[in-house]
Amino acid sequence: MTTSPQALASIVTSGRVEARNRFGIGRGLDMVAEKHEAACFTEMPLSELDRLRDRGKSWGIAFKRDFVLQHGGQRVWYLDINGSPYQALHGLKEVAFDHRDWTNPVWDITPFVDQRNPGSYAFEWEREWRVVGGLRFDLEDVVLLIGLDGVEPLLHEKFSVGAPYYDAHDMTYQWDGGTIPEVGANMETTLDEFHSTYLTPDNAGIxxxxxxxxxxxxxxxxxxxxxxxxxxxxxxxxxxKAALADHLNQISVEWALPEEVDPRDDETTNKNEDTPVN
Structure with missing residues (x-):
């Protein structure tokens, strides 16, 4: 879950939930930093969604549990700091650290383990999951789009990224974001990036x-x-990509990279033509 429809639109159009922070009992060790960079997810009943709104998390997408598992996701273990399971795992971690053994299998476990101090939060209605390195997805993998900004929860099992429409007044194309209006701005930004990267055959002088x-x-x-x-x-x-291609193919089905276009111009060509040949 995230805080705004703009943030959700960015996730949807990029197809990736980024791993931006370190988690787990080994997160403070720079030598295994990448192993602890993870994206976080919440497993919970839909009846408890309003609790997320209270935290300021009003927008999100949901995946099937099996999909997250297939991409390396695991439930997080919150272990009592004084309990034997935590002490045993902590001991293995310390041995690996003392021997500077950064390939030890214990570092594959530590991202999914955190300590629970006496009196701290205990699981009641949600369970945390993590995916080390982040999660890449296609829209068909998303089973639910969630919006909690209104009085009633907004839930969509099917949604689209919309399509462009021609504004006759401004004589420009604008993107209707479909289910999430804010997606439109992201798609327009992507189109701008495309046009700054590629040239039509006419613009390339083919x-x-x-x-x-x-x-x-x-x-x-x-x-x-x-x-x-x-x-x-x-x-x-x-x-x-399919929605973008549908629009771009109406402009041209072929494109060129500016750096690969022959730099010769008409003036150079004419000069060569006027040069006498012995």
């Missing part, structure tokens, strides 16, 4: 013949829209 089409040979490498999007957005959900 010669065109009515019978043969664009003459790419010797000018630039032709890149199909879908391939360009894959290079630009390798981790984005396929549904996001």
């Amino acid at each position: 010669p065109y013949e009515s019978e043969d089409g664009y003459m790419w040979l010797g000018c630039a490498i032709s890149i199909e829209t879908e391939d360009a999007l894959e290079d630009l957005l390798p981790e984005a959900p396929w549904e996001v």
